[in-house]
Amino acid sequence: MKIEQIYTGCLAQGAYYIESEGEVAIIDPLRETAPYLKRIEKENAKVKYIFETHFHADFVSGHVDLAEKTGATIVYGPNAKTSYDIYQAKDNETFKLGKVTIKALHTPGHTLESTTYLLIDEDGKNHALFTGDTLFLGDVGRPDLAIKQDITKEDLAAMLFDSLRNKIMPLADNVIVYPAHGAGSACGKNLSKETVDTLGNQKKTNYALRADMTKQEFVDEVLDGIMPPPQYFSKNAMLNKEGYSTFDDVLEKGDVPLSPEKFELIANQEGALLLDVRTQDEFLKEHIPNSIFIGLNGSFAPWVGALITDLKQPILLIVPEGKSKEAVTRLSRVGYDNTLGYLDGGIENWKKADKEVATINSITAETFQEEYNDSLNILDVRKPGEYESEHLEKGITFPLDFINEHMGELDKNKKYYVHCAGGYRSAIAASILKARGFENLVDIKGGFGALKNTEIPKTNYSCPNS
Structure with missing residues (x-):
């Protein structure tokens, strides 16, 4: 049995690769499928299942593309309704993967379909729990993202309390906890910088798992101090429910070098947003007039999602040399698929073409x-x-x-x-x-x-x- 955490720091997101006897399960994959395809090719393995813990709001999952490329079955928990084919697991249903077993535990609260996956080893012992956004290290998932007319955030928080007490806390202390996010994610308030822990340690240190906590105390503490969710959260969740353009198409359209003249022409014709992803010092020193700075060297994708309100907004990039593919990829991870190209040669080429530059003191x-x-x-x-x-x-x-x-x-x-x-x-x-x-x-x-x-x-x- 092999478990690999594939952690992406800029999104504070953990995807998981589980293999047994040449059969693979991927949990909560990122948008681009290449990392997973390279792993299965190297191991001469086959993806059998793609498990989704819930409809992610802070990134677009790669489950649809990955399923199309591998033939794997996409598995969600109860209450998940999608526009594409999935297998909807029942609570406590098990899935064989080589010599190990994965059990779906329905744990609503963060969202109604939230499900954690319990990995049972070949000896029948509970080994690890992939908790999605239900349980983080040091915190739990925010319960205000799936509110509806008849379901409040208080209702969801109460569900989360029950899920933790009835499904997760009864498990043995030596069970390993693998969450979907770490520090830096907006899906919780006080997430740990660590990305793996034992359940026993979480019972001792995580405020939300305090044994003597009442349900009302839990509801009050979980909801206290939550900032409003970023505007792109609901839009990403919808993409994860309904599907999206293939990543290969997005990259082909967006990773295109443009001369200064072509760059300027497209900007004017398409009403494109000029997004400068260099360092802040480089931008402040000189930049294209009316361009916006969000640097790749910071929390790039979350700030794009928070500040650019239209996922379909045409975008043109000003990038450091060799960083165009990375920029297009990171934009697509949060649903911004309408990149139209990047300025070939960057600012230096722009100035050589006698184009105007601006500065900020x-x-x-x-x-x-x-x-x-x-x-x-x-x-x-x-x-x-x-x-x-x-x-x-x-x-x-x-x-x-x-x-x-x-x-x-x-x-x-x-x-x-x-x-x-x-x-x-x-x-x-x-x-x-x-x-x-x-x-x-x-x-x-x-x-x-x-x-x-x-x-x-x-x-x-x-x-x-x-």
């Missing part, structure tokens, strides 16, 4: 301290919790997550200094503001991490005069 924390006075307009684009922990006394909370909804609160005639925690999000925010007509912007390099070392007045809710 970026200063150090030390320079900002010299310019600081009480009349400055300072936008803190970190998350509300980060702002509450500590912020500049004169800083205004303006979370990047909600920039599209609150743009109207700003004045284009004013000068704004923008910062985040380290510089990545402030560059995104500044790029969006610049593209919307805000010309007087200053980015603060190093963000609050650098500002903490200055003498500029700061405050937090626990120490208002600090």
Whole structure:
């Protein structure tokens, strides 16, 4: 028996490869199928099952493409309704895979169809549990993504309590827990950086598995402090239910080099969004006017999903050399399949063609301290919790997550200094503001991490005069 966790850090997502006697099961695969196909070819194995723990909201799964290429059966748990062929498992139904067995445990709460998969070894012992978004390390899945007219988030949280107590916690402490996500995912609040643990340790350390917790206490704690889900979550869940374009077609259409003239022509004809995925320093120094920055070196796909509201939006890319395929792939993982090409030769080629470039002023924390006075307009684009922990006394909370909804609160005639925690999000925010007509912007390099070392007045809710 072989178990391999295929972890993708930029999405904080874990897919799983299980093999026994040449038969393979894949759990929650990513959009691109090549990694799985290479593994089965290397092992001379065959994919028998593709198990989906639920309709994922934070990424587009590769189950449909993978099934078409391998002939494997897609398995969901109860309550899953799709536009393509699946096998809908019953609660406690078992599936043979070589010498091992996989048992479906229906565990609703994160979503109604949420199902965990228990791996039973060839000796009949419970070995591992693939928990999807039902149980994370240090947390559980948020119960506010599948609410309906007659089902509230409180109802789902109560279901999750029952699922954990009745299906998961009775299992032995030595069962290994393999979750679908780790730290950085928006599917939970306090996920661990670790990606594998024992159930026994989780019973000791995970607040949601506290033995003496009442159902109401669980509901209150799980729902406390949950931020609204990113706008793309519901759209990705729908793609996972209804199917999507093949990844091969998306890559063929999007990974196309374009001359500056062709790039500009397509941008104008298609109304394409110009997405610059270089580093923030490179973007701030010079970029194509009206382009938006979201760098590959940060949480690229989640920020694309949070900020670009139309999955069908035509996109043209400005990429570092050799990174076009990666950019198209990572866009497709969250359902953005309408990339039309990338600027061949990048900014240097753009300038050689005598095309205009723009810049955004970026200063150090030390320079900002010299310019600081009480009349400055300072936008803190970190998350509300980060702002509450500590912020500049004169800083205004303006979370990047909600920039599209609150743009109207700003004045284009004013000068704004923008910062985040380290510089990545402030560059995104500044790029969006610049593209919307805000010309007087200053980015603060190093963000609050650098500002903490200055003498500029700061405050937090626990120490208002600090």
